[in-house]
Amino acid sequence: xxxxxxxxxxxxxxxxxxxxxxxxxxxxxxxxxxxxxxxxxxxxxxxxxxxxxxxxxxxxxxxxxxxxxxxxxxxxxxxxxxxxxxxxxxxxxxxxxxxxxxxxxxxxxxxxxxxxxxxxxxxxxxxxxxxxxxxxxxxxxxxxxxxxxxxxxxxxxxxxxxxxxxxxxxxxxxxxxxxxxxxxxxxxxxxxxxxxxxxxxxxxxxxxxxxxxxxxxxxxxxxxxxxxxxxxxxxxxxxxxxxxxxxxxxxxxxxxxxxxxxxxxxxxxxxxxxxxxxxxxxxxxxxxxxxxxxxxxxxxxxxxxxxxxxxxxxxxxxxxxxxxxxxxxxxxxxxxxxxxxxxxxxxxxxxxxxxxxxxxxxxxxxxxxxxxxxxxxxxxxxxxxxxxxxxxxxxxxxxxxxxxxxxxxxxxxxxxxxxxxxxxxxxxxxxxxxxxxxxxxxxxxxxx
Ligand code: IFM
Numbered sequence: 012x013x014x015x016x017x018x019x020x021x022x023x024x025x026x027x028x029x030x031x032x033x034x035x036x037x038x039x040x041x042x043x044x045x046x047x048x049x050x051x052x053x054x055x056x057x058x059x060x061x062x063x064x065x066x067x068x069x070x071x072x073x074x075x076x077x078x079x080x081x082x083x084x085x086x087x088x089x090x091x092x093x094x095x096x097x098x099x100x101x102x103x104x105x106x107x108x109x110x111x112x113x114x115x116x117x118x119x120x121x122x123x124x125x126x127x128x129x130x131x132x133x134x135x136x137x138x139x140x141x142x143x144x145x146x147x148x149x150x151x152x153x154x155x156x157x158x159x160x161x162x163x164x165x166x167x168x169x170x171x172x173x174x175x176x177x178x179x180x181x182x183x184x185x186x187x188x189x190x191x192x193x194x195x196x197x198x199x200x201x202x203x204x205x206x207x208x209x210x211x212x213x214x215x216x217x218x219x220x221x222x223x224x225x226x227x228x229x230x231x232x233x234x235x236x237x238x239x240x241x242x243x244x245x246x247x248x249x250x251x252x253x254x255x256x257x258x259x260x261x262x263x264x265x266x267x268x269x270x271x272x273x274x275x276x277x278x279x280x281x282x283x284x285x286x287x288x289x290x291x292x293x294x295x296x297x298x299x300x301x302x303x304x305x306x307x308x309x310x311x312x313x314x315x316x317x318x319x320x321x322x323x324x325x326x327x328x329x330x331x332x333x334x335x336x337x338x339x340x341x342x343x344x345x346x347x348x349x350x351x352x353x354x355x356x357x358x359x360x361x362x363x364x365x366x367x368x369x370x371x372x373x374x375x376x377x378x379x380x381x382x383x384x385x386x387x388x389x390x391x392x393x394x395x396x397x398x399x400x401x402x403x404x405x406x407x408x409x410x411x412x413x414x415x416x417x418x419x420x421x422x423x424x425x426x427x428x429x430x431x432x433x434x435x436x437x438x439x440x441x442x443x444x445x446x447x448x449x450x451x452x453x454x455x456x457x458x459x
Pocket of ligand 1: 028031177298364411418427
C-alpha cells in the first residue's frame with residue numbers, strides 16, 4: 012500500500028494534441044491550419060521546424076494505443092484537428108477525418124482506455140483565420156457547428172469532452188504577443204478572441220449535449236500567482252478570472268473591465284453571450300506547470316501574464332530549480348491552485364496536463380534515465396494528493412505528455428514525453444519516468 016493512496020475511481024491518463032503528434036498534415040483531405048502557416052513562416056519556430064511529420068501518430072495509432080495500454084493508462088486526452096473534420100472550417104464533414112478519430116476511439120475503448128477528446132487545441136483552419144480568426148464572432152459560430160458534427164459521430168463512446176484547451180494561449184499568445192499562430196500582436200484582438208473562444212465553448216457545450224455527450228468541460232491553464240498583492244490581483248483578473256467568471260458566474264469581473272479599458276470597451280459582448288458561455292459543466296480541466304511570481308509595473312505591456320495587456324512584471328526566485336523550458340519547479344503551487352478553484356467555484360477538477368521538459372536522451376544501452384522528470388512527477392502527484400486531503404474533489408491526473416512531440420514555437424527542441432521519440436526513425440522508447448508512472452497507476456498512488 013503506497014503512502015499516498017488515491018481514491019477509488021481516480022483516473023490516471025496521458026495527454027497529447029493533434030498538431031503536436033499527428034503529422035500527415037496534407038493527407039486524407041485535411042485542410043491547412045494556422046500552425047501549418049505559422050511554422051512555415053521563417054523565424055517563427057525553432058530551426059523552422061513544423062508538425063508536418065511530428066510523431067507520425069496518424070499512421071502509428073495502433074502502436075501508440077498499445078504503448079499506453081502497456082503503461083496501464085486509464086484515459087487518453089487527445090485533440091481533434093478541426094481541419095481534418097472541416098478542411099475549410101465550415102460545411103460538410105470530411106469522412107476520412109471523422110474515420111480517423113472514430114478508429115482511435117474504438118481502439119482506445121477496446122484497450123480499456125477512456126477517450127477524452129479536446130475539440131480545439133489551437134489548430135484553427137486557415138480559412139477561418141483568413142476571414143478574421145477568433146476576433147471574429149463567426150468563428151465561434153463555426154466552432155459550435157464543428158462540435159455538433161464531431162459529437163454526432165463520437166458521443167456514444169466518449170467519456171469526457173473538452174471544448175477548448177487553454178484559451179489563454181490561443182488568445183494572448185496567438186493574438187497578443189504573436190508567439191503562437193496566427194502570430195498577431197494586437198491587444199484588442201487578443202481580448203476579443205478571448206471572448207469569442209468562450210462563446211465558442213458555450214455553443215460547443217450545447218451542441219455536444221444535444222448530441223448526447225457524457226461529461227463536458229473546458230481545459231484552462233490558470234496561473235497560481237505569487238508576489239505582491241496588487242500585482243497578483245491584476246494578474247488574476249486578466250489571466251484567470253477573465254475565463255473563470257464568465258464560465259462559472261456568467262459575468263466578466265469588474266476589475267478586468269477597468270484594467271483593459273485602454274484597449275477595449277468590450278462592446279463586442281452582445282446581449283445573451285454571457286448566458287451562452289455560462290453553461291453547466293461537469294468538471295474543470297486544469298493544466299499546471301509552475302507558479303508565476305509577479306510585481307506591479309504600471310505601463311509594462313510585454314508581461315507574459317497577458318501579453319500586450321497587463322501592467323505587471325514576472326520574475327523567478329533564483330533558488331528554485333528550473334526545467335528545460337526555464338520554468339521554476341514548485342509543486343505546492345498545484346495544491347494551492349486546486350484548493351483555490353475548489354473554494355471559489357466549487358466544481359470537480361481534473362489535472363489535465365502536468366509535466367516537465369528535460370533533454371535526457373538514450374544512454375549507451377538505449378535507456379532514458381530521466382530522474383529529474385520522475386522527481387517532478389512525484390512531487391506534483393503528491394501535491395494533488397495534498398489537495399484531495401484538503402477536501403478538494405479531484406477526479407484524475409493526465410500527464411503531459413505521452414511522448415516527446417512538437418512543442419510549438421520551440422519545435423522538437425523541448426521534450427516533455429514519458430516516452431522518448433527518435434524523430435529520424437520514429438522509434439518510441441519508454442523513459443524511466445514512464446515506468447515510474449506505470450507503477451504509480453498500478454499501485455493507485457505513490458510514496459512521497
Ligand atoms: O505542449 C504544451 C501543450 O500543448 C499545452 N500546454 C502546455 C504544454 C507544454 O508547453
